[in-house]
Every structure is written in structure tokens, then in C-alpha cells.
Amino acid sequence: VAQTDMFTTCGRSSNTNRRRHGHGVTASYGEMCYHDNSLVSASLEALIQHLVPTVDYYPDRSYVFTFLLSSRLFLHPYELMTRVCHLCVEQQRSGDPWGVFQIRFREVAPKLVQLLTEWTETFPYDFRDERMMRCLKDMTHHVARGEEYSWRAMQQMTQRLIKRLSALGQYEEAVSALNAVAMERPASLKSKQASGQRSDVMSACDDPFVLAQQLTHIELDRLSFIGPEEFIQTFARKDPLENHKGFFRKRKTSNLEAYVNWFNRLSYLVATEICMPVKKKHRARIIEFFIDVAQECFNIGNFNSLMAIITGMNMSPVARLRKTWSKVNTDKFEILEHQMDPSSNFSNYRTALRGATQRSETAHSSQEKIVIPFFSLLIKDIYFLNEGCASSLTNGHINFEKLWELAKQVSEFLVWRQVICPFDRDRRILQYLVTTPVFSEDELHLASYESEGPENNMEKDSRRSLRSSLLHRENRS
Ligand SMILES: *[C@@H]1O[C@H](CO)[C@@H](O)[C@H](O)[C@H]1NC(C)=O
Numbered sequence: 489v490a491q492t493d494m495f496t497t498c499g500r501s502s503n504t505n506r507r508r509h510g511h512g513v514t515a516s517y518g519e520m521c522y523h524d525n526s527l528v529s530a531s532l533e534a535l536i537q538h539l540v541p542t543v544d545y546y547p548d549r550s551y552v553f554t555f556l557l558s559s560r561l562f563l564h565p566y567e568l569m570t571r572v573c574h575l576c577v578e579q580q581r582s583g584d585p586w587g588v589f590q591i592r593f594r595e596v597a598p599k600l601v602q603l604l605t606e607w608t609e610t611f612p613y614d615f616r617d618e619r620m621m622r623c624l625k626d627m628t629h630h631v632a633r634g635e636e637y638s639w640r641a642m643q644q645m646t647q648r649l650i651k652r653l654s655a656l657g658q659y660e661e662a663v664s665a666l667n668a669v670a671m672e673r674p675a676s677l678k679s680k681q682a683s684g685q686r687s688d689v690m691s692a693c694d695d696p697f698v699l700a701q702q703l704t705h706i707e708l709d710r711l712s713f714i715g716p717e718e719f720i721q722t723f724a725r726k727d728p729l730e731n732h733k734g735f736f737r738k739r740k741t742s743n744l745e746a747y748v749n750w751f752n753r754l755s756y757l758v759a760t761e762i763c764m765p766v767k768k769k770h771r772a773r774i775i776e777f778f779i780d781v782a783q784e785c786f787n788i789g790n791f792n793s794l795m796a797i798i799t800g801m802n803m804s805p806v807a808r809l810r811k812t813w814s815k816v817n818t819d820k821f822e823i824l825e826h827q828m829d830p831s832s833n834f835s836n837y838r839t840a841l842r843g844a845t846q847r848s849e850t851a852h853s854s855q856e857k858i859v860i861p862f863f864s865l866l867i868k869d870i871y872f873l874n875e876g877c878a879s880s881l882t883n884g885h886i887n888f889e890k891l892w893e894l895a896k897q898v899s900e901f902l903v904w905r906q907v908i909c910p911f912d913r914d915r916r917i918l919q920y921l922v923t924t925p926v927f928s929e930d931e932l933h934l935a936s937y938e939s940e941g942p943e944n945n946m947e948k949d950s951r952r953s954l955r956s957s958l959l960h961r962e963n964r965s
Pocket residue numbers: 833869872
């Protein structure tokens with residue numbers, strides 16, 4: 489430890505030293521600590537200052553991403569934006585005559601535009617806050633006085649942003665409409681009895697490879713709408729941001745949650761499809777089909793669907809169907825389960841994920857580029873990274889090493905998110921996957937007992953109480 493300390497240097501931000509025209513203000517920007525040329529900690533003030541472009545300075549891209557991503561742990565994006573814009577303008581003023589200020593502002597304006605462009609493109613959802621939009625408009629007016637080129641760039645940026653946000657609004661409406669359809673006709677026990685008529689997954693699609701492709705479409709669609717800040721926003725729950733009214737609060741992590749809901753839905757869909765058929769032979773065929781789908785998901789690099797399918801198969805209403813499972817060749821399934829085995833911190837999966845990531849990096853086709861991580865684990869890793877490490881040091885500095893690490897994990901996700909899904913879309917299959925009704929947990933248990941009767945008294949009791957509560961509910965509706 490003593491040795492590494494030798495390489496740690498603390499000093500004033502180079503940014504503050506550069507400010508030749510400053511008079512007395514430099515001291516308030518605090519200090520920044522570097523280790524091997526990498527920023528390890530600094531005061532919040534210094535970090536904000538470090539983001540502000542000047543005539544001869546522009547922050548490096550990884551810093552911009554990292555700080556825009558994580559600063560929300562400490563202050564609201566709106567506050568950050570106001571301060572950055574204010575500093576950027578005021579620093580050019582520095583007591584000089586108006587004419588000199590204007591010339592210098594004209595020089596810095598393109599850099600401010602560049603910073604705001606990076607912001608709007610990487611974190612567009614920040615601008616669902618009206619105050620952010622207003623600030624952007626104000627800056628457009630400001631820039632307009634300086635220079636035609638920057639003004640045009642601001643206009644274009646704003647248009648792209650509005651387009652992006654409206655696509656997001658449409659996506660959110662579509663997802664909630666689909667969810668409403670899926671809820672509208674809750675899978676009732678009657679459909680279990682009438683399952684001769686109910687269409688099952690294999691009548692929608694009996695080719696495991698095609699089904700895995702359609703699952704991959706859904707995964708990538710939903711991933712593409714998750715904002716990088718949603719990972720961090722989940723930790724900012726307890727902070728004063730919660731008091732803000734308006735768009736921002738409502739929408740903070742909704743796309744991330746919608747994606748997690750999709751995982752749960754897929755697990756329940758798999759379990760429902762297996763528990764539904766009356767005939768054992770039919771149930772066994774569905775299990776084998778899903779094993780093949782899971783295998784195809786693995787081959788594609790779609791670990792999230794793979795894990796959802798395994799989870800569905802391991803739910804107790806499915807796992808208890810001993811007679812059905814005895815008809816299934818489980819060799820392939822055991823290999824897949826081994827890949828996703830949680831022991832040793834999911835080491836098998838992590839190895840497979842690294843393999844897929846390497847393949848993706850050297851890929852020639854978009855199919856080889858696909859990496860869809862097991863999302864709950866990604867969230868858990870980020871969560872523990874946040875929990876296991878303080879954001880602020882005892883001297884009040886922000887622990888920037890932690891922020892680098894958070895940004896590394898989130899930017900990996902951004903690379904995966906970018907992939908264009910190369911497979912043909914099949915609307916009918918997609919529709920089936922996202923809207924077909926699925927059993928609730930209780931309904932699954934009861935359907936499972938209807939398929940293979942209770943094996944002991946506990947199961948008998950359980951069936952009796954499920955019957956009375958579920959049938960009661962059905963009669964009421
Ligand atoms: C599990 O592995 C990940 C990735 O290597 C790591 O970030 C995390 O801290 C590990 N968790 C535990 C509990 O060891």
C-alpha cells in the first residue's frame with residue numbers, strides 16, 4: 489500500500505490552473521487526486537469544473553460519460569446542466585470588456601454544443617425533465633448570438649432529441665398496451681380443461697431456432713430502450729431527487745423494470761405451456777421443445793432468454809411433474825443448467841459470457857455480434873459494486889475510482905445494446921410471445937396438480953386450498 493501511495497499525487501485541478509483570467513475563484517474549486525494519471529477522487533465542485541469546456545480545454549470522452557452517468561448520485565442532472573452552462577459562459581466573461589467576451593464565447597460555443605450533444609445522445613431521458621429542455625432552449629438562444637454554425641448544430645441536436653423521446657413515448661405506450669392485452673384474458677383454469685382448443689406455443693412456432701430468433705428480437709428491442717442512467721438511478725432512490733415533481737420521477741427506471749418483467753413473463757410462459765396440456769406425452773414434447781429453444785438461445789448468445797427458460801423449467805409446478813420428466817431426455821438440459829449454475833458466483837456463465845463477448849468483438853456478421861447478458865445478474869453486480877464501496881471519502885471527496893468502475897460495467901452494456909438483430913421478424917410469433925395469457929403462480933400449481941395428482945398429504949392440502957381460492961375468484965369475476 490505504501491508503495492502505491494508514492495504514485496498518488498494530489499493537486500489543484502489542471503483546469504483551474506489554466507484559468508488565467510480567474511481572480512481569486514480558483515481556490516473554491518478544490519482538489520483532484522490522480523493515481524497513475526487516472527483520476528481517483530475529487531470534490532464535487534472540482535468534478536463539475538472538470539466537465540466545463542473552455543477555449544483550450546475539452547474533457548475526455550470517458551470522463552464525460554462517467555460523470556454524466558454517476559453525478560446523479562450527488563446532484564440532479566438539471567442542477568449539473570445549469571451549473572455547467574453557467575460556468576462555461578461566465579468563465580469567458582472574467583471582467584473583460586463585452587467585445588472580448590463575445591469573441592471568446594464564440595470560440596467556446598462549439599465545445600459547449602459538443603458537450604450537450606454527447607449528453608442528449610447518451611442520456612436523452614434526462615431531457616424528459618422540462619427544466620432540462622428549457623435550459624437547452626436558453627443555451628440555443630445564447631449560442632445564437634455568437635455564431636451561426638453552433639446555433640444550427642443546437643437546432644439539429646434538439647430535433648434528434650425530440651425524435652428519440654417521442655420514439656420512447658411510443659415504445660412505452662406499446663409495451664403497456666401489450667401488457668394490457670396479456671392481462672385482459674387471464675389464463676383461467678377453464679382453459680386448462682379446454683386446452684384441446686387452446687393454441688400452444690408449438691402451434692405458433694414449432695422450429696426452436698426460429699423461436700429463439702424471435703425471443704432475441706424481443707430482448708434486443710427492450711434492451712435498446714433502457715437508458716444507461718437507469719442502472720444508477722435505482723441507487724439514487726433515497727436522495728432528494730425523489731421530491732421533484734414531473735416526468736422525471738415517474739419514469740426513472742421504467743424501461744429497466746419493463747425488461748425485468750419480460751424475463752419473468754417468459755419464465756411463466758414456459759411453465760404455463762408445460763403445465764397446460766392434458767396429455768403427458770404432449771407435456772413431454774413441450775419440455776423437449778423448450779430445451780431445444782434454450783440450446784439455440786445459448787448458441788445465439790442470448791443468455792437472458794436462456795436463463796428465463798431454465799427458470800421456468802425449474803419452477804416447482806414444472807419440476808414436480810415426475811412422470812412427465814421421465815419421458816424426456818434431459819442430457820442437453822443438464823448441460824445448459826450447468827452453464828447457468830449459480831455456484832462460484834456463476835463462474836461457468838461468466839466464462840461463457842466472456843467467450844461470447846470476445847466472439848462479438850471480432851465478429852464479421854451481426855449475428856456473431858449478439859451478446860445478451862443474463863440481466864438480473866448484471867443488475868446485481870452493479871448493485872453490489874455500489875453497495876460495497878463508499879461513494880464519498882472521509883475528506884468529503886467523491887470516490888471517482890468507484891465511478892469509473894460503474895461506468896465500465898454500464899458501457900459494456902451499451903455496446904451489447906447497440907446490436908441490430910439480423911433475424912427476420914415474425915409478427916405472429918412475436919405477438920404470441922408477448923401477449924398470450926400465462927398462469928399466475930397459484931394457477932400454475934393447480935394446473936400442475938391437474939396434470940399429475942398430488943403425491944402426498946401436503947400436496948393434497950395445497951390443491952384443496954388452491955381450488956377453493958381460485959374457483960372462488962373465478963366465480964366472482
Ligand atoms: C461475482 O463476480 C463479479 C464479476 O467478476 C464481481 O463483480 C462480484 O463482486 C462477485 N460477487 C461476489 C459475491 O463475489
